Amino acid sequence: TKQVLILLYGGRSAEREVSVxxxxxxxxxxxxxxxxxxxxxxxxxxxxIKTQSFTETPQVGTKLMTNAxxxxxxFVSPASIYEKDAVVFPILHGPMGEDGSIQxxxxxxxxxxxxxxxxxxxxxxxxxxxxxxxxxVHVPQVPYVALTDLSEIEQKIAEVNDKLSYPVFVKPANMGxxxxxxxxxxAADLPSAIDEAIKFDNRILIExxxxxxxxxxxxLGNSDVSSTLPGEVVxxxxxxxxxxxxxxxxxxxxxxxxIPDETIAKMRxxxxxxxxxxxxxxxxxxxxxxxxxxQLYLNEINAIPGFTQFSMYPLLWENMGLTYGDLIxxxxxxxxxxxxxxx
Ligand code: ADP
Ligand code: MG
Ligand code: MG
Numbered sequence: 001t002k003q004v005l006i007l008l009y010g011g012r013s014a015e016r017e018v019s020v021x022x023x024x025x026x027x028x029x030x031x032x033x034x035x036x037x038x039x040x041x042x043x044x045x046x047x048x049i050k051t052q053s054f055t056e057t058p059q060v061g062t063k064l065m066t067n068a069x070x071x072x073x074x075f076v077s078p079a080s081i082y083e084k085d086a087v088v089f090p091i092l093h094g095p096m097g098e099d100g101s102i103q104x105x106x107x108x109x110x111x112x113x114x115x116x117x118x119x120x121x122x123x124x125x126x127x128x129x130x131x132x133x134x135x136x137v138h139v140p141q142v143p144y145v146a147l148t149d150l151s152e153i154e155q156k157i158a159e160v161n162d163k164l165s166y167p168v169f170v171k172p173a174n175m176g177x178x179x180x181x182x183x184x185x186x187a188a189d190l191p192s193a194i195d196e197a198i199k200f201d202n203r204i205l206i207e208x209x210x211x212x213x214x215x216x217x218x219x220l221g222n223s224d225v226s227s228t229l230p231g232e233v234v235x236x237x238x239x240x241x242x243x244x245x246x247x248x249x250x251x252x253x254x255x256x257x258x259i260p261d262e263t264i265a266k267m268r269x270x271x272x273x274x275x276x277x278x279x280x281x282x283x284x285x286x287x288x289x290x291x292x293x294x295q296l297y298l299n300e301i302n303a304i305p306g307f308t309q310f311s312m313y314p315l316l317w318e319n320m321g322l323t324y325g326d327l328i329x330x331x332x333x334x335x336x337x338x339x340x341x342x343x
Contacts, residue, residue: 002036004086005332006111008102010042010066013094014179022091022307024064029309029325032056040081041066046096048081049074079109087335088113089328091307095174098304099125112339114331115282116303123278124303127205128173130278134298137277139270142289142297146173147204153194160206161187167209170194172201183209210297212289215257217271218305218316219284220330222338225275227268228316230288232257253312255319263294274298282334285313 009023010016027037037054041064051065081088088111090102100122106113116124123129128146135141143164147156160168170193172180180200184193190206197204214233220226232254257264271286278284278301285305289297305313314324322330 002032003034003332004083005030005035005037006081006083006086006088007037007039008042008081008088008090008092009039009064010044011092011094012042012044012046012096013092013098014175015093015097015177016044018177018306018308019092019097020064020066022311024062025307025309025314025324026089026091026328027054027058027062027064030054030328031325034329038081038083038086039064040076042092042097047075048078050076050080078105082109082111086111087332089331089335090115091304093177093304093306094179095125098302099174107342110343112335114335116284117279117281117338119279120281120284121303124284124301126173126203127171127300128203130300131205133277134274137273139274139277139298140296142208142210142299144205144207147194147206148202150198150202153191156206157187157190157194160190164206164208168193169207169209170197171205171207172197172199173203173205174201210289210291212291212297213257213259214299215259215267215288215290216312216316217267217286217288218313219271219275219280219286220282220317220327220334222281222334222341225272225280227271227286228320229256230259230264230267231255231312231316231319232259233312253315255312255315259290260294263290263296267296270296270298274301278303281338282331283313285316 007023009019011019039051041049041051088106090113098121100118103118103121123133145156145160167183167185169183180197182193182196184190215230217230218228234252234254267288275284285302287299289299309324314327317327
């Protein structure tokens with residue numbers, strides 16, 4: 001009998017388009033000798049729609065259905081995704097997908113799922129919480145100021161001006177894909193950057209800006225963790241915002257990244273330490289800054305990284321000899337193992 005895989009895609013976060021592309025990549029790459037795939041689209045409002053089922057590789061050009069192509073009459077109860085012995089792959093990013101909420105729901109349903117546990121999802125989704133955890137295991141990070149009480153904006157601005165130097169990056173704690181993030185070049189820009197971030201979250205992170213290369217390591221595993229050689233995000237824009245990341249395609253990747261062996265070794269070690277510290281499960285992409293003098297800073301861990309066939313995470317594994325299709329199978333095995341250890 002074939003393994004049933006349930007793909008959840010779309011979702012409530014600003015990153016829903018990436019999610020759809022990742023899910024489409026999976027339906028084309030998966031081995032239908034072993035799998036049957038059922039897909040559910042989650043609308044921006046959070047409603048579930050049962051979309052397609054696949055028992056063989058779809059025809060070239062097949063698209064997964066999205067809100068625009070499916071009406072409200074198709075809404076189903078979220079719990080209706082349940083199927084005995086099925087594994088769920090929530091290819092969802094950002095809030096209500098990558099933050100522990102869907103993971104908690106799947107645990108209530110007692111279904112195995114690919115990727116981060118409740119804890120690893122929620123800790124890595126909150127950039128301030130993640131900073132505290134990384135600090136506790138001595139993984140280097142850029143200096144920062146956390147604003148968690150909006151009545152303290154004035155004091156925190158003073159603290160930024162005292163502790164950090166410009167430019168600084170202002171980020172909502174709980175977003176992804178650069179949504180709500182802005183760069184304040186001078187102290188005069190800081191209040192409006194904070195106002196922008198506050199639209200998305202009332203926990204705000206203000207970070208020292210660094211002039212650095214952006215180097216990423218892929219991690220795979222539950223308690224047994226393995227990492228890849230790093231890849232580099234080569235930018236021709238000052239800062240890798242949502243538009244440049246996904247719309248303009250102004251990003252190219254260098255895999256493997258050209259950096260000294262000892263820096264690679266250090267980076268992989270930091271990535272594994274950080275992954276364990278946030279209770280990493282399944283997969284994660286650990287994103288570093290590397291300064292011209294080879295100083296490393298962990299920027300963030302993305303617990304459900306972009307997962308299209310052309311995304312950094314799968315390509316880093318391909319460079320290690322693990323194909324995209326085999327990677328999906330490994331993730332399913334890890335999902336079942338994590339489930340068995342919870343049950
Ligand atoms: P997201 O979770 O939205 O990807 P990041 O924290 O990775 O948020 O920030 C998005 C991008 O902004 C980074 O990839 C980088 O290009 C830029 N950036 C963020 N923080 C800094 C910083 N402290 N110094 C320099 N660039 C930064
Ligand atoms: Mg992120
Ligand atoms: Mg990032």
